[in-house]
Amino acid sequence: MFVCWIWWLGRFTNIFFLYPQQTDLNSFLWTIKRDPPSYFYGTIHVPYTRVWDFIPENSKQAFQESNIVYFELDLTDPYTISALTSCQLLPQGENLQDVLPRDIYRRLKRHLEYVKLMMPSWMTPDQRGKGLYADYLFNAIAGNWERKRPVWVMLMVNSLTEADIKTRGVPVLDLYLAQEAERMRKRTGAVEKVEEQCHPLNGLNFSQVIFALNQTLLQQESLRAGSLQVPYTTEDLIRHYNCGDLNSIIFNHDTSQVPNFNNVTLPPNEQATAQEIDSYFRQELIYKRNERMGKRVKALLEEHPDKSFFFAFGAGCQSSLANSGRENKDILTS
Ligand SMILES: *[C@@H]1O[C@H](CO)[C@@H](O)[C@H](O)[C@H]1NC(C)=O
Ligand SMILES: *[C@@H]1O[C@H](CO)[C@@H](O)[C@H](O)[C@H]1NC(C)=O
Ligand SMILES: *[C@@H]1O[C@H](CO)[C@@H](O)[C@H](O)[C@H]1NC(C)=O
Numbered sequence: 652m653f654v655c656w657i658w659w660l661g662r663f664t665n666i667f668f669l670y671p672q673q674t675d676l677n678s679f680l681w682t683i684k685r686d687p688p689s690y691f692y693g694t695i696h697v698p699y700t701r702v703w704d705f706i707p708e709n710s711k712q713a714f715q716e717s718n719i720v721y722f723e724l725d726l727t728d729p730y731t732i733s734a735l736t737s738c739q740l741l742p743q744g745e746n747l748q749d750v751l752p753r754d755i756y757r758r759l760k761r762h763l764e765y766v767k768l769m770m771p772s773w774m775t776p777d778q779r780g781k782g783l784y785a786d787y788l789f790n791a792i793a794g795n796w797e798r799k800r801p802v803w804v805m806l807m808v809n810s811l812t813e814a815d816i817k818t819r820g821v822p823v824l825d826l827y828l829a830q831e832a833e834r835m836r837k838r839t840g841a842v843e844k845v846e847e848q849c850h851p852l853n854g855l856n857f858s859q860v861i862f863a864l865n866q867t868l869l870q871q872e873s874l875r876a877g878s879l880q881v882p883y884t885t886e887d888l889i890r891h892y893n894c895g896d897l898n899s900i901i902f903n904h905d906t907s908q909v910p911n912f913n914n915v916t917l918p919p920n921e922q923a924t925a926q927e928i929d930s931y932f933r934q935e936l937i938y939k940r941n942e943r944m945g946k947r948v949k950a951l952l953e954e955h956p957d958k959s960f961f962f963a964f965g966a967g968c969q970s971s972l973a974n975s976g977r978e979n980k981d982i983l984t985s
Pocket of ligand 3: 917
C-alpha cells in the first residue's frame, strides 16, 4: 500500500526507458538504459535469508557494479530511527487511555496482554538460539505503546502476529542491502525523509483512525477465537516474491500492512469510512509519494550522468516503517 514503486514505474515509462531483464524471468530488476546503466530493484521487507538464494545473479551483479545505492529511507542512520520514534508519539502529556474510546482501549490492552503471553510459544528455536527473547522482542515492538498515536498502534497490532514474529531477528532485505552497500564502501542515500512517510499517516482524522483500529482489533479477536483464518501471511508474500510473481506482490492488497478495510459485509456507513481511508492512503501514500520520489530519482540521474545508480525500493506495497523500529537499530548496533 505504501510504495507500489514498480507498479508506478510501469505507468511512467516515458520518463526513462525501463525494461525488465530478459535473462531471468523471476527478476525484480529494471535497467535504465544509459552509459553506465542504472537500475531499479524491487526489495521486500522480509528477512533476507528467506529470499537471498532466489535472487537472480543479474540483480546481485547490478548491485555490486553500481557506484551509488539509494534506498527509500536511510535505515542505517540513527536519526531515521529517532525521527520515526518521535513522529509516532502522541503530543507530550497525552496517553492512549485519554485518547481512545474506553471499549477500544480495553480491547487493545487485552489483546496486547494476549500477545505478550503467546510470544514465547511463537518464537522459533532458531530465534532463541540467536539470543532473541520474547520479553525483549515484545518490548522492542510494543514497549511504550500507551504513548503511541492510534494509527501506529494499529500498524503495530497488525505486525504482532505469530507469522510476523517468526520472521524477526534477521535484517530485512532492504536493511541487508544497506549494510552490504556500506561494507562495500559504496555511496548511499535515501530519496525520502521519515517525516514524509510518517506525516501522511498521522493525517488520518480521529474517526477514521478509530474505525481502522476497531477493525484491526475485530480481526485479531476473530483470529484469537479461531473464527477467522489468517487471510494472507508473510509466508505467502515470500513465496510470491521468490517465484517472481510481481502481480501478486503488487496488486494483492492483502499484502499491505495497512489492513484493507474494504469489506463488503460492512454496513453502508462503515463501508463509506473504509472507502475514505482507502482513497486517502492511495492519494497520500501512493500517488503523491510516487511523484515526489520520481522527481528526486530523475534529478539524481540528471545530476550524475556518469554514475551507475542502484535504486532499491519496496516492490510490494508494504510500509517500511511498521517494521523499522528499535529492533533494527539493535540489530545494527549488535
Ligand atoms: C473525518 O473525515 C471525514 C471525511 O473527510 C469526515 O466525513 C468526518 O466528519 C471527519 N471526522 C472528524 C472527527 O473530523
Ligand atoms: C467497532 O466495530 C463494530 C462492528 O463494526 C461496531 O459495532 C462497534 O460499534 C465499533 N466500536 C467502536 C468503538 O467504534
Ligand atoms: C469481512 O467481514 C466479515 C465479518 O466481520 C468476516 O467474517 C469476513 O471474513 C471478512 N471478509 C474479508 C474478505 O475480510
